[in-house]
Amino acid sequence: MKRILVVLFLAFLMGTSMDAQTPKVTERRLTNGLKLLLQEDHSVPSICYTTYFKVGSRNERPGITGLSHLFEHMMFNGSAKYPPTVFDKIIEAGGGYSNASTWNDFTDYWEEFNPGTLDKVLNLEADRMRALRLVKENIEQERGIVMEERRLSVDNDVTSKMMEDLYAGAFIASMYHSPVIGWMKDIANITLDDAKDYFKTYYAPNNAIVIVTGDFTTDRMIAAIEKAYDDIGAQAPPRKVIDAEPAQEGEKRLELHKVAELPAVAVAYKSVAANDSDFYPLEILSTILSHGESSRLYRTLIYDEQIAAEVSASVDEYIDPGLFTFYVQMRPGKTTAQAEGEVYAILDDIQKNGVSADELQKAKNIAQANYIRRLETNQGRGFLLGFYEVVHGDYDLMFDVLKKIESAKRDDVQRVARKYFNDRSRTVVTLVPEKTEATESR
């Protein structure tokens, strides 16, 4: 039954250009618990091989924040059969590339390569799941690199620092409190034993999903993966993450004093989990608020009032409830109080009067166009299959997204605006720019 729905749905998306290459998803589970999602598609003689591990900063605890991300780096540093740096060399020499990313809820690795490289990739991937080379030298090497990454992307980036404070301020028990990259002192103090424990628990086959999209034959691919991974033993399942976040009972306001040129403000409301039925109306709301120059925020704060240099809004799509966030960077001489006033007035208006039929239709059209764009590469489909499997609990749900968006009514959007834009569950971070010490040119 599932298969047929998938086929029909893609047929609808592809319109007239449908042919015999309709991608369908085949699902398997190996005896060691490794889940496979395979989508055969011969349009391009290329394969994307994606591995999701169900671990991210959400699975960490105080003292080891950033471990999931540090681990992502370690995964390229050699395994039993392959010395360090060989991984990328083999992939790149085959005309491919590899990369990985760590998120709150998962860590994903992918390679795109020509089909002739498949055996090599399978060996590399299976070997690092079986026996990653975890030695002191490697962890020290990656520690230094990650500290530079943190200096680059957070410590010397004012907006990222504000967002870090926003999540740390909004959440007190949820692990979304801490940044994916980790606190600097945790990065400095993570031990080899922490890493070994982590590997054993979270990088076990029963905590992973392999997603292959592109030019291959499904039966042969299943056999090849079985052969490569079959001897890797399952481990006890990881401890369950409890979202212990208590209800927020009042607005929290924080200030960040940092060298900067323009004041800015970040605002967050507590939102819902990705698989909550209110998620899609909230996503529609974020499109109406912030997508393009016709959006409510852009039109008011940048175009009409001309008080902001930059505006954005988005809703987290996480396993546990995340945030609905706003960011406004002011123009010179404008205050964050003005921005807050305008943003709250917009939210107030939507709560009272709802959104227009045109706005709702626009959000639906944007969702459709974006969805088509996202589905079309092997890599894009591989990412989405894994994302829905891990974050929403079932890859098949990705094929329902447009239906869910399409079914949303103006009342739903107004209802969620009323329910979640509640000033008692609001957190506000205000950037107070400080001047740097004066210097002279020479």
Add this chain to the structure above:
Amino acid sequence: MNLRSLLVALCILLFLATIGEAQTVNIPAYTVQTLDNGLRVIIMEWHKLPIVELRLTTRGGSSFDPPGKEGLGSLTSGLLRQGTTNRSANQISDAIDFVGGSLSTGAELDYSYASCEVLSKDLKTGLALFSDVVLHPSFPDSELQRERSHRLAEIEGYKEDPRTIAGLAFSRAVFGTHPYGHAAIGTKSSLQSIKRDDVERLYRDACIPNASILTVVGDVESDEILKELKSIFGEWKKGTRHASTVAPPKAIAGVHVVMIDKPDVTQTQVRIGNVGIERTNPDYAAIMVANSILGNGFTSRLVEEIRVKRSLTYGVSSGFRANLVNGLYVISTFTKNPSVREIIDVALGEVKKFRDSGATAVELEKAKNYLAGEFARSLQSPGVLASQISGVEFFGLPKDYLNTYIEKLDKVTLAYVQRVAKKYFPINDLVILVVTPAKKTEPLVKSLGEVKVIPFDQAIQ
């Protein structure tokens, strides 16, 4: 995730063979024709996705900005979509957002562009908006004021970001007063000096069919779309091609250390380089191969020595930005402040070694395959295809340029790599620019060459 990067043209056939064998890429056929008014029209049918990309490329980008009015080209392009004789700025953004499309305009060094992407069912809307902003902009004074104020704020924001500061200051340090040296956005004072007349004049003089290329890639029927384009763009009045040309910039001689002083940063941004190459340089493919060995990809020498062996950085790369008359050659990286000298020394040591000893056969083979794969994958979206085939036409590259690029990579020999390494990767003539707390780091770098210190708020004006 960057969603645009996930676009793919499934109809492009990538005959990717096994390791060690050459890869080829077969670009879908396209036509180039010139209308009576001189407008060159490129059409590529591409039916796998219900998407269409429209793109206009017009000669004259930020390098044509008159001295004192830097930013004029970019501002003029930006204002195209802020009001026409038929639609207000708000009507334009309402209409394009409603169909989930994109409509953007801007100025690069050598050209200005307008581009629009829509689902093919919305092509009519897309084409109407795209042609309206290109052909009938009205440049309302209120929009000019609004756009200017927004850009002035943006420039202030640049000062907060060490990477942006480094990029802009490096162009300035290498090109100096050459037209490639200023930021496309201009400066606060040059933006203030731009009047509505300047914008109108630039549009009238530069945005003419006989200096433009109109490219359509996507789910269209060639004959139908050509007829439509002729009826819309055929009436566009021919003009006199802009007389001014940009002279090639002079390379920097000697080693110049430029310290952009930003006392609060805990990490120093580093840019090392000089004037590079023009887009039509006959050695282009060999330079790309050489550059890949030195600093492009996860297994380049710079990554190996600086990131993997020494943990000095999270990212390091070398590259060439090739334009009409030249461009930048630049090594980009960053490290914690106390390591600034070490990272510069290691990077330059690698360049020297590369110049002296060239590459190995294994490195050469890997670089060719890597670049071929990267090139093939990059051509998977209609947006990239449109910009690539427009580029071939704009820069006057041979018609089969894209189809033969992988062959050209494949022909590069070890001797050729070493020859271009010596010629295009300078070691004694360089700008070494750092965004750094100068008081702390000057003692570390001052022996590298003549040092100039510029406060960051003077580097970005």
